[in-house]
Amino acid sequence: MSASSQPAGDAGDAGDAGDAGVPAATAEPSRQAIRPAQRIGLLLLAIWVLILSVLTWSSLQAIERYERHANEQVEQRTRLVALMQSTLIDSELDAIDRDLRVIGERLVQRLDEPASQQARTMESSLDANALVRDLWWVDETGEPLATRRRVDDLSIAPAREPFFRSHVQAPRRQAGDQAFLSQPITVGDARLMAMSRALRDEAGAFRGVLVAYVDLATLAALIDRVTASERLVSLVAHRQGHLLLNLATHGPPSEALADWLQAGDTSPQQAGHFIGRADGHDYQYALTQPEGWPLNVVAAEDLTSLEARLAANAHDHLWRLLIWAVVSGLLLLLVGWLFARRASALEQVADSERRLAESHRRNAAIIEAMPDLLFTMDAEGRILDFEPGEGIPLLAKPEAFLGQTVADVLPPELAELTRSVIDRTLSSGKVQTYQYHLDFDGLRHYYEGRCSPLTKSSVLILIIDITPRKQAENALEWAATHDALTRLPNRRLFLDRLALASSEFHRYGGIGFCLLYLDLNGFKAVNDSLGHAAGDQLLQRVAERLAQQVRGADSVARLSGDEFVVMISHASRPEARVVVDKLREEIGQPYALDEGEARISVSIGMACCPEDGRAAEALLRSADADMYRQKPAR
16 A cells, blocks of 8 residues: 555656646746846836937037027127217217317417307307206306306306315326216206316416216216117216116116115126116126226116026927937837837837937037028038028029039139138038128128038038128217218327328328318307208218318318318328318308308318428327417407
8 A cells, every 4th residue: 555655646746746847847938038028128228218318418408508698698788788888978978078178278278368258169169069068167266267058047066066176176287187077966856977177278377177067867868779678777887986877778777786886896897697686686787997987887687588588498498308208218119119029120210210310410500500591511512401591692593502512603702711611610620600791782781601510521501690780880880980960080080090191101201291170260150140950051061062172082070060170191281272272262152051041261270291290189289270370360
C-alpha cells in the first residue's frame, strides 16, 4: 500500500509541477514582451521630456526677446523725446540769451539816449520772441530804466529776486559772463522764469541788469506740441531744485520721480526706472541736460500698458507651449504605436520631425527679425522665397522674383550693396544691418535691411520702412539751423559757415571773402502802420530778393529781427561793393504787400577777410560797426 501510495504521491507532485510549469512558461515570454515595451515607453517619455524642455526654452527665449525689444523701444522713445525737448529748450533759451547780448551791446552803446528810445530798442530786438513776457532794464537799486511788457497786470519786482542780488553783489567781471537762469517765480496766476545778464560798459562799469521773464506756460505749450503723447510724462526742473514744468497728459507723474527731480541731484543717472509711490506704476525715464543751462529735462513713460502687453504675450506663449506639449505627447504615442507595428513608420516620423524642426527655426528667425518685407536668398544672391510687406513697393512683378538674382531685379548700386551684405553675413555668421533709399512717386523713401544667417549657404533679409523716422530727424535738424519765418539759415548755421570759410582761408589762402551786415531802415514804420503780419510778409520778400541777388556759392542768413547777413565767397572789396549797390537798389524797390505798398531802405556794413580780420567773430563785429556808421541819423 505504501508502495502504491508512493507513486501516487510522485504522480501528484509531478502533476503539481506540471501545473505550475505551464504558467511559468507563458509568463516568461510575457515578461520578455513587456521589457521592450517598457524600454520603448521610457525612451518615448525621455524624448517627450526633451521636446518639452526645448519648447519651454524656446518659449522663454521668445518671451525674453519680446520683452527686451519692447523695453528697448520704450527706452529709445523716452531718450528721443527727452533729446527733442532738451534741444528745443536749449534752442529757445540760446535765442533769448543771444537777444539779451545784442540788446545789452546796443543799450551800452546808447546810454545817453532817453528811456523811450531805449525801450524801443528793446522792443525791436525781442518783438518776435513769444516766450519772453516781460523785458526789464534795472539799475543797481532795482529801479527800472526801461521796460517792455506784454501784459501790465503782473506785479513784478526784480529787486526782491535772488538773481538780481547775485548780479549786484558779484565781483567785477569782464563782458561775456554767463546768463543767470532763476528758479520758478510765481506772480499771481502766472509762473515765470527769469534769464538775466549784468550790463557792463566797455570800461567794465556796472550799468544795471537786463532781465527777460520767460512765460513757463508758453514754453510748456511749445514743448507739448512737439512731444505730446498719452503715455508720456515730461518734467523740467532747475538743477538746484524746484519743478518748472509738468507736462503729464494723463494724470500726475510719479511722486518719486518728481521728488527726485526737485532734490537737485547734480549727477543723476541718464536712464532707468522709477516706482511711483502714489499711483504704484513703474516709469521708464530718460534725463537730458541742455548744454549751458542748469536744467534737468526728463521724459518718462508709464509702463502699465507695457507690463500688461508683456503679460499677455507670456500668456500666449505658455498656452502655445501647453498645446505643443499635448500635441507632441500624442504624436510620440502614435510614433510608439507605429514603431511597434513597423520600423518603416519611424523613418517617416523622423523625417516629419526634421521638417518640423526646420520650419520651427525659420519661424523663429522671422519672429526675431519682425520684417516688413522678407527675402530668403542663397550665397549668390538668388531669391529663393519672399513675402511682400505692406507699404513697401517691389521693384518688379512678384512672379519675376523667384529664381532671380538681386542683379536682375534691383538697381546696380543696391544689388552690389546687397551682395556684399550677404557675403559678410555668411562669413561672420552674425546679423548685418544696412540702410538705403529709393526715389519714386516724386519722394525719397528710406529703408533699413537686416540680414540674418539661416543656413551655411542661405540668409534671411528683411526690409523695414524707416521713412517717417528719417523725415523727423531731417525736419528737426532743419528747424535747428533755419529761421522759421524766412526759411533762411539762422545765426547758428551762418556762424558755422563763416567759421568754415575762415578756416579754409587760413589753410589754403587765395582770394578771401567779404561779409555784408544788413539792417532795414523803416521796418518799424511798416509794422506800426500796416501791422505785424505785413512786417512778417515784408521780411519774407526781403529774404527772397537777397537770395535772388547772390550766387549759389554765397550764403544769406537772418540774424534776428530785421537784420540780415550775406557772405560773398572768393570776392575782393571792389567786387563786394558792386554787390552792395545791387542789394541796396533791389531792397529799395517798392513791395506790394497784402495790406498795402511798403518802401524801405537798407544800411549795409562790409568787412572783408583778411583786411578787416580773419576770425569769424571779428569780421561780424567789424561789419556790424560799419553798418551802424552808415545808419541815417535818427
